[in-house]
Amino acid sequence: MTHNIDIQTLRLFLKVAELGNISRAADALSLTQPSVSRSLKALEQTLNAPLFYRTGRGVQPTAIGLLAIEQARKIVEGCDGFVRDIRERSGGPSGVVSIALLTAYMRAFAADLFDEVQQKYPGVILRMVESFSAQHEEWLSSGQVDIALTTQYRALRVANEDVLAQSDLALIGQKPLGSLSQDIPFRDLEDIPLVLPASPNGLRVRMEEEALRQGIRLRIIFEADSIEAQLALIRRSRCYAIWSEHLARQENYVNKLYIRRIVEPTLPRYVVLRTTTHHPLSRAAREVAHLLRKLINDAHAVR
Structure with a gap:
């Protein structure tokens, strides 16, 4: 016997699982609670398995319910990907693409990237945010952004990464x-x-590891994660920040600040372009990543 389950029922099922409450799921889907309950009951009958335990506070998935959630999510994501791919292939790339840029790169490339996307892919809407590398990695893993720039301080970690800059x-x-x-x-x-930035910032960790290896103690008088805060302090007081040489050039501080490269050993900083693995990357996101990569590579080539 063939049992038909429509995609909307699976979306409803996943929403109930996400919120753990039938009433809240009904509100989120603009449905009535009885209709959601009926759909769940029909789904359980079709599958011949109880999917949730009913509790005083809501619902909790059963063991078979957890398996059903995993399978339903794959089906829904596959269906969404099918619709997205066909729509994109029938026209140009479209949809929202979320990008997380490091502060200096936001200033240097956001406007140019917007212009490029508007000219080549008018159906694409950019959503840009900026923060620190660790936050970008969290956003990538949770799927909150499609594309992000992150920083790394060890060559072994970037062996198979898309490195856009090294300094x-x-x-x-x-x-x-x-x-x-x-x-x-x-x-x-x-x-x-x-x-220096506060721990567990990657730069701070790398500096302290090297200090420990050489048996010295760094004299850290102030902790500040933002470039603006560090710049304000070093301009006012006789103290110093640790940046990459490229960042100093990119911010046009070469003729305004004293810059001395650290050696014995040299400590490289890598800027890496990464994309989320939380969901399949849309064609629009792939095209935007290509444009961002080209903008940064071209800018570095002329320096």
Whole structure:
């Protein structure tokens, strides 16, 4: 015997599972509670299995219900992907594409990316947000953004990644420390007042690991995650930040701040373009990622 289950019933089932309450699910779907209850009962009868335990506070999935949730989610995502792909192939890429950019890259490339997308793919709407690398990774894993730029400080972690930029870390400050073009050994940072991001920022972790390896203690006088806060402090006080050389050039601070590359060892910073694995990437997201990659690569090529 063939049993037909429509996609809307599966969406309803997943919404109840997500909210754990039939009434809230009914409100979210603009349906009545009795109609949702009837649909669930019909689904359980078709599957010949109880999908939820009814409790005083709502519902909880049974063991077979958990399996059904997993399978239903795959079916719904597959159906959505089918509709999206066919629509995109019948016309141009369309839909909303969410991007998380690092602060400096937001300033440098957001407007150009918007112009490129508007010109080539007018059906695509960009949604741009900016934060720090760790937040971007969380957004990617949860599917809140499709594309994100992240930073890494170890070559082994970026071996198979889409690296858009690589630059050594440098000491940045308002007051000179030695010759403008002179490199500074990492060990000499021990007595220099530093402004660094708070842990567990990747840069902070890398700096502290190297300090531990060399048996020195970094003199951190202020913690600030944002570039703006660090810049304000190093302009006012005799203290120093740790940025990548490329970031200093990108922000046009080469002629305004003293920049000394850190050596013994050099500490590279990688900017990586990553895409979410939470859901299939739409054609629109793939095209936007390509445009962003080209914009950044071209900008680096002319420097």
